Amino acid sequence: MAETLEKLDDLVSLCKRRGFIFQSSEIYGGLASCYDYGPLGAELKRNVKNAWWKSVVQMRDDMVGLDCSILMHPLVWKASGHVDKFADLITECKKCNSRFRADHLADENGNTMEGASKAEHLKDKICPHPKCKCVGDFTDPMPFRLMFETQMGANADDSMTVYLRPETAQGIFANYKNVLDSTRMKVPFGIAQIGKSFRNEVTTKAFIFRTREFEQMEIEFFCEPGTDEQWYEHWKEHRMKWYTDLGINPDNLRMRDHASDELAHYAKGCVDVEYKFPFGQGDWQELEGIANRTDYDLRRHQCGMRSTTSWFENNRDTEKTTIATENEDYHKGPLSFFDDQAKKRYIPYVIEPSAGADRGTLAFLVDAYAVEQLEKDTRSVFRFHPKLAPVKVAVFPLVKKDGMPEKAKEIYDDLKPHFNCNFDVKGAVGRRYRRQDEIGTPFCVTVDGQTAEDQTVTVRERDSMEQTRISVDKVKSYLREKLDM
Numbered sequence: 422m423a424e425t426l427e428k429l430d431d432l433v434s435l436c437k438r439r440g441f442i443f444q445s446s447e448i449y450g451g452l453a454s455c456y457d458y459g460p461l462g463a464e465l466k467r468n469v470k471n472a473w474w475k476s477v478v479q480m481r482d483d484m485v486g487l488d489c490s491i492l493m494h495p496l497v498w499k500a501s502g503h504v505d506k507f508a509d510l511i512t513e514c515k516k517c518n519s520r521f522r523a524d525h526l527a528d529e530n531g532n533t534m535e536g537a538s539k540a541e542h543l544k545d546k547i548c549p550h551p552k553c554k555c556v557g558d559f560t561d562p563m564p565f566r567l568m569f570e571t572q573m574g575a576n577a578d579d580s581m582t583v584y585l586r587p588e589t590a591q592g593i594f595a596n597y598k599n600v601l602d603s604t605r606m607k608v609p610f611g612i613a614q615i616g617k618s619f620r621n622e623v624t625t626k627a628f629i630f631r632t633r634e635f636e637q638m639e640i641e642f643f644c645e646p647g648t649d650e651q652w653y654e655h656w657k658e659h660r661m662k663w664y665t666d667l668g669i670n671p672d673n674l675r676m677r678d679h680a681s682d683e684l685a686h687y688a689k690g691c692v693d694v695e696y697k698f699p700f701g702q703g704d705w706q707e708l709e710g711i712a713n714r715t716d717y718d719l720r721r722h723q724c725g726m727r728s729t730t731s732w733f734e735n736n737r738d739t740e741k742t743t744i745a746t747e748n749e750d751y752h753k754g755p756l757s758f759f760d761d762q763a764k765k766r767y768i769p770y771v772i773e774p775s776a777g778a779d780r781g782t783l784a785f786l787v788d789a790y791a792v793e794q795l796e797k798d799t800r801s802v803f804r805f806h807p808k809l810a811p812v813k814v815a816v817f818p819l820v821k822k823d824g825m826p827e828k829a830k831e832i833y834d835d836l837k838p839h840f841n842c843n844f845d846v847k848g849a850v851g852r853r854y855r856r857q858d859e860i861g862t863p864f865c866v867t868v869d870g871q872t873a874e875d876q877t878v879t880v881r882e883r884d885s886m887e888q889t890r891i892s893v894d895k896v897k898s899y900l901r902e903k904l905d906m
């Protein structure tokens with residue numbers, strides 16, 4: 422019998438105890454909503470990102486990667502609409518003065534509401550602040566800008582306000598032409614990027630689910646208008662399969678179409694890939710958004726490119742700059758694509774699968790977590806897919822004598838260049854197995870008394886706990902096959 426996770430706190434404390442995730446700046450009392458990945462968490466998250474990169478870049482002929490700087494020309498964010506529109510509607514509780522996202526306030530039955538725009542809509546809503554918990558005494562919702570600003574440049578006369586990027590996507594749009602000009606890519610093709618993004622979220626919650634600094638894994642896939650629906654379907658299927666291939670229980674995963682009033686004005690379609698987290702407001706929460714963004718972004722950047730002059734004339738004031746209006750022949754603009762076979766020019770449509778690396782990591786942690794009742798005791802285990810497991814193999818001597826530690830060390834040294842390995846000699850071997858189960862190590866190799874006699878070891882598998890005797894010279898190839906590495 423296996424128990425899955427019921428309380429987020431159990432996961433949070435296990436993650437801290439075993440070095441997956443720590444509160445940021447903990448020695449100074451912590452910094453809210455910021456987290457650090459410890460030794461095992463860094464491996465896990467890196468494996469998530471590598472698995473994504475392999476699936477969307479390495480394995481495809483129609484995709485390339487990119488790694489943009491976080492700071493970009495501020496007009497990028499003006500043209501994209503973020504400077505003027507990237508805000509959440511917030512409301513203030515008149516009693517405790519705490520601010521909340523209007524759409525996150527719950528009614529007395531715990532249901533949240535989308536699109537709250539007036540205080541009267543918030544009448545029976547509950548303030549989730551622990552100090553107050555009052556019902557329905559809120560100010561009219563007002564916009565709260567989510568982009569972090571900082572100053573760039575040391576001289577007063579040429580320093581300017583720049584933004585920490587709130588998404589990685591715009592760096593892809595800004596480099597789309599560079600990629601076309603420097604590679605042999607032709608539409609349809611896509612650009613993928615993994616990197617940090619920053620949002621001054623009004624409410625952060627649920628561990629690494631919503632933080633103010635996070636990592637995104639984003640794709641912009643450029644295609645000919647008219648083929649966009651087909652690519653949209655392709656990416657929906659591709660991305661769902663990625664999660665389930667990496668072990669996410671399909672019962673905990675679903676796609677939810679955005680309702681028409683939820684859809685961004687430029688988007689032709691949008692679905693959220695949602696995971697059934699065992700906590701939060703209603704269980705299903707977004708892991709990834711997949712949107713058909715049409716030709717909106719490239720068209721906006723064509724206008725933005727023409728606005729640079731006014732930006733300089735405006736003493737570099739992004740807020741005051743008005744983005745140039747669109748030319749009638751925009752489809753021939755600098756960001757258009759010329760299809761030399763069909764002899765036509767157009768602005769490509771874009772399908773955007775946009776995933777969170779931290780939210781994904783949280784879903785993989787939650788989905789893999791189990792506490793199992795065994796005959797004599799219980800064990801806590803992360804049933805990670807081998808590709809994601811932070812440690813792939815642990816090597817032990819059964820006891821600390823008769824040359825077993827030396828032989829085990831020899832095997833460990835031989836495996837180390839190929840897999841992320843642990844070597845452990847401390848305590849009873851059963852305890853060592855449990856420690857590895859708890860961090861999700863798929864295989865343990867044990868040197869015992871028989872090893873010296875016939876050059877075999879036991880290989881124990883995490884999920885079935887079955888042990889197989891294998892000759893020492895076959896261990897590497899056995900693990901390679903089982904781990905698919």
Ligand code: ATP
Pocket residue numbers: 588620622629630631632633634635636637707708709710775776777778779780781
């Ligand atoms: P939400 O509605 O949860 O705020 P969103 O719809 O604003 O998310 P997108 O702008 O579509 O999110 O970003 C794409 C992905 O980036 C999300 O699906 C999520 O995985 C991740 N993401 C966005 N904001 C955060 C955050 N504050 N913390 C962690 N991950 C985030």
